[in-house]
Amino acid sequence: MSDSNPALHHRPLFLLLLLAVLAGGLYLGWQQFAPPAPPRLSDQVTRLPQPRPIADFALIDHHERPFTLARFQGQWSFVFFGYTHCPDVCPTAMLDLKRTLEAVAAAEPAVEPPQVVFVTADPERDTPAQLARFVPYFNPDFIGVTGPQDQLDQLSSQLSSLAVKVPNPDNPDNYLVDHTASILLLNPDGRLEAIFTSPHNPDTMAADYRELARYFKESS
């Protein structure tokens, strides 16, 4: 083909442009009705195929205010089961959650921040006053929750979490508690949305949370 005749070039170029504009329009139109892109998640998180509803419960927070299912509704919640006489795993999880919230807040575009709820696996020692000495140390907005054993059992079993008291024969007052290491994420409907397995990486958790929050908002 010769470059000497401009007409031979301009006609196909015009058609090509027209096609591109049409395709672009079609794509934009299709996007309006297409479902939002599914969340892209790390392998540290398991998203439930169907968010799991939770039956109501009657617990109490570290301000001695009632803590019921309603407190999980209307906002996202990270939930961790632990105990304040735990010097290693629990402070690590709380610090990871503090850093996750900082990473969520630092990234663009803005998403709504989650609340963090520390539910005791050791109600015998974790009174509201004891929780008040431990939980807000990590972040003044974090909430500590305790209450009757049967109500705690009811909530933890619904969140697939376990706590087992382990006697310490040499040191009976300082018994240990085995507890589920995962951090749970409840969506603003108050349903279990996802489980973050240990070890936790705050940056990854923040990215996963942002994806889940974005998807939830776009699909509701």
Add this chain to the structure above:
Amino acid sequence: MKSLLHSLVLLCLLAPVAAVQADQLRVEDPWVRAGPPTARVMAGYMTLYNSGAREREIVRVTSPAFARVELHLSRIEDGMARMIPQEALRVPAGGRLELTPGGYHLMLFDPLAPLQPGDPVELSLHDAAGQVLNVRATVRLPGGRDADHTHHHHD
């Protein structure tokens, strides 16, 4: 001359003990995790290096800052976080043992006074042969900005 001889004799008497303690077992970056001022339990971490030809066993740790110290291992088994009391912390010959969050740690019960970040904590590591290694740990938070300033060597 007499005093020099005296010193030499003393040195020869002391040297073997000092050599065993100092040259073979060494601790790096000992620290205690900062926690709420009212914490009844805290955790201590460090890396133990053994340049000797035989395994060293830390069987007991004492501290003037705590009523009681236990040796623990944190482990995740089937999704459960558990702490397992240990009889001893074993540092292999020519190797090392890391005490680190989520792994081996010193479980420090009942601080005699509240501890703040930056405070020193004296720890005495007793080995199976009755030798003692004294270590000064620093209270701090794990990771992050404040971690880099506290690098201590104890020989």
